[in-house]
Amino acid sequence: MKKVLLVDDDELIHALIEAALSKHSDSFEIVHAFDVKNATTILERDDISLIVTDLVMPGGDGFQLISQLHEKRQDIPCIVMTSYELPELEQRLEGKVFQFFKKPVMSQELADAILRGLKSQQKRGDLGKFSVVGIVQLMETENTTCRLDVHRFGDHHDINQCVEKNCKEFRGSLFLVQGTIYDAVCGKLTGEEAALKLLSMEGVQVSSCFLDSKSIVRRVHKSNQNLLISAMIEKDHQREEAEGEAVLPQQKLLEDGIRLCERLEFSQAQKPLMSFVKENRQSAEGWLWLSRAVTEPKKIKAALAEAYRLAPEHAEIMEDVEKFRLFGNAAADDLKAIRCPFCYAPLEPAAAVCGFCKACLLTEFASLTNLDPGSVEQRLLRRAAGRFEKVLAAEVNPKILFYAGAVYLNLNDFDKALTYFDLLIPIIQVDSRHQKVAEQVNRIVEHIASSQRMEERGPRPEQVRREKQIIDNQVNKRTVLVVEDSPTTRKVIKMTLQSGGFRVIEAVDGVEALSKLNDNRPDLVLLDIMLPKIDGYKILSILKKNGETKEIPVVMLTSKNRILDKVKGHLSSASAYLTKPFKPSELISVVSGILDKHAPESVKAADLQPG
Structure with missing residues (x-):
């Protein structure tokens, strides 16, 4: 019997859904998980056919689970149900989620979605060790509507031993409607790029499952023949790509450093960024991000000087030079800087307002009276808002939720600010480490209510x-x-x-x-x-x-x-x-x-x- 994994921290939700879906017990069995860690363990242990998950839970969040599935188990449909709503949430989950529900969910609607998801898992077949191109040509001849899941074998020299031990890694999927490629996913690639990547693979394991064509959104518009020719050209370049693979770990260091800075984890970002610039001393981008991660004025100045030497006309580098000029005029050499969470400008530890973007930092040194929406640099704050939303699309991060609310508070957009503080409060209330943050959020909410009353009166x-x-x-x-x-x-x-x-x-x-x-x-x-x-x-x-x-x-x-x-x-x-x-x-x-x-x-x- 197929198993449906239900992930939600509310036991009552589990009881209500299981009772409501009991009439479908002959079609599927519900397996219960109350947090992401528990769900991950079950996924490794059991053969799960479909997942129904909440997004916001203590000890982890549904975004992490969805991300894991999208990277490693795209064969498992995922249904999301949540009481919370981030801006453009459904659009961000597009391509990763089978269906999205806002709580409370009608039991019959959920049951219908589960049955549709399970149907997409039926008639799976292992098509063996062939080139992806050959299998697509076969499906085109038979006008088949299906999903092809592509797995690459592990490091075993004996491919039969690898198959026997199931040592293969999921690479991606091709979606075919009547034999024509309509869509593809391969890692972070989608559409035509993903299709070309998968079609150029050989020595892979391919399995198929039939789909309802209505569930497939077309993102590939070239003919199969055109794609196959492009894939042959791609194969010719694979040897060159293999020679360049040694550079990839270095690039990942830079990407990791930037990602940590975007999450406002500056001290953690220093190590990968320093490692990157050590081997890539001509990278202006690497020096720029390192200058944003370090805290000592001398190191900030040295990293910025290298970035400026390599790319003196680069707009962001010129902007950061001006930020440091404003900071450096007043800073002592032994002073460790903090960073403005919105524009990355270096600031004195007791700063209440950023001298560059003019935003109130909402730290223990800042008062809500420091808020001055008329003075802030809106361009910089809206850039920060987009950066925060990108981080929150991948994870529910309490620090980023706070500053996402703070950036809209500085922009005088109370409705959006409350959206983020509303998501943050249930997370920080269960953790005593966030007591000061909880007190600050309460003061902010009172400030918003008071400001709205004064505005109306x-x-x-x-x-x-x-x-x-x-x-x-x-x-x-x-x-x-x-x-x-x-x-x-x-x-x-x-x-x-x-x-x-x-x-x-x-x-x-x-x-x-x-x-x-x-x-x-x-x-x-x-x-x-x-x-x-x-x-x-x-x-x-x-x-x-x-x-x-x-x-x-x-x-x-x-x-x-x-x-x-x-x-x-x-x-x-x-x-x-x-x-x-x-x-x-x-x-x-x-x-x-x-x-x-x-x-x-x-x-x-x-x-x-x-x-």
């Missing part, structure tokens, strides 16, 4: 005066139950409502919301649609069927405009809905308006009295 003095009058005339504060699983969004909503004179009760999921309703009777419920454990639709239904709670007005919260049409039927018993992100004045206006309609006549009359 400034141009509307009459509205503010009326709201204050209504609040002052009320004897008791009205109570709002906020049901929202995002800690940052929940905090912003709470602070906004409290500033409007409301008492706030919080719940992080549907189960806690029902528990709070047993102890308190709120005047209104703000209810997120997308909740863990019990979603907002079900909570709304429970409230309206209960005689004690059916009169409580409910405002539904949703994250995306595009799903409004889908949920209109569910919202018939709700008083209103708000699409996130919303402005503080909009939230106050909607909540006050609904509560005014439901308030006793004596309270309404009091609201109309002059202040």
Whole structure:
């Protein structure tokens, strides 16, 4: 029986999915893993046909698992389900993931996706030790729609011994529709480049599995004949490439150093970069990145001088020379520099603001009052934002999540900043080492909420005066139950409502919301649609069927405009809905308006009295 590996740190999710999919127990068996390490062990031990995984988990993340599968086990389809959403997340996972779901997932939709994924694994066949070109020509003759998986043998001199011991390494896949190559993947290569690489291989093991042609996106548009001719030319160049392979480890040193700098791991980046420039002293790029990794002013100056000598017109080198000039004028020779996380400028350890890009660093020496979006170099910060998003496309990195939020905070884009802080909070809350970071994030969220309120109040003095009058005339504060699983969004909503004179009760999921309703009777419920454990639709239904709670007005919260049409039927018993992100004045206006309609006549009359 085929095995489906379910990877999620929430035991309740495992129980709910297994119960929902029990009717398919004759088609597949669910194997459970609660973190990435456990999942990796199971993949090495068991014959897994398909994976369903969350993205954000303690002790590792789904991005790492997906990356491992994409590099080593592309024959295993991967389905992603997550409560979180990074910008353009689905586009980043394209080509690596069989299907993407936003939690909560309907059980039948998940079951259908699993069955489609398993179907793609059926009818696998080992086609033996032939050239890839020969097999493609055979498939073209038979008009076959399939995926060809290519494996290269290990180092055994006896190829039969290698096959017997399964000593082969996965290299890539060709996707054929009626015998024509539509797509290919080989390592980091895709499309035509990957197809040419695979077609030029010989002495490989090839296996096939039939596919539904609807699941194949065409990225190769040349004919098979054209590709085969190009592959023959590629073979002629393979000997030259083999001679150049000795250079590849050196290039990897540079790539590793750059990657570590992009992850803001400057001290770790020094070793590979120093090794690289030692053997490649004429590489301006190597000297430039080394100058960004070292901390002593003399070493920074020396590395930059070499980079400038080799490429004096290089824009980034000229820019970094100017950064060092600003730093070097004030720095002592024995001072160790820190790096601006946004533009890499060298800075004094106690710096609060970068002297080059003008961004607030949000360190222990910086105050939120140092934020000045009007002064920052937007070009440099947007370049940093793109760099952070590239890192986060490969891994959920707490440090990069923090600075991704920080860069958008400096750009005055609060909505994007909250997106990253929202992902960061559940990660740092479970690790005592991140206590200071957690405190800083909380201050930032409070700052965002306060800034939004001030922005909304400034141009509307009459509205503010009326709201204050209504609040002052009320004897008791009205109570709002906020049901929202995002800690940052929940905090912003709470602070906004409290500033409007409301008492706030919080719940992080549907189960806690029902528990709070047993102890308190709120005047209104703000209810997120997308909740863990019990979603907002079900909570709304429970409230309206209960005689004690059916009169409580409910405002539904949703994250995306595009799903409004889908949920209109569910919202018939709700008083209103708000699409996130919303402005503080909009939230106050909607909540006050609904509560005014439901308030006793004596309270309404009091609201109309002059202040």
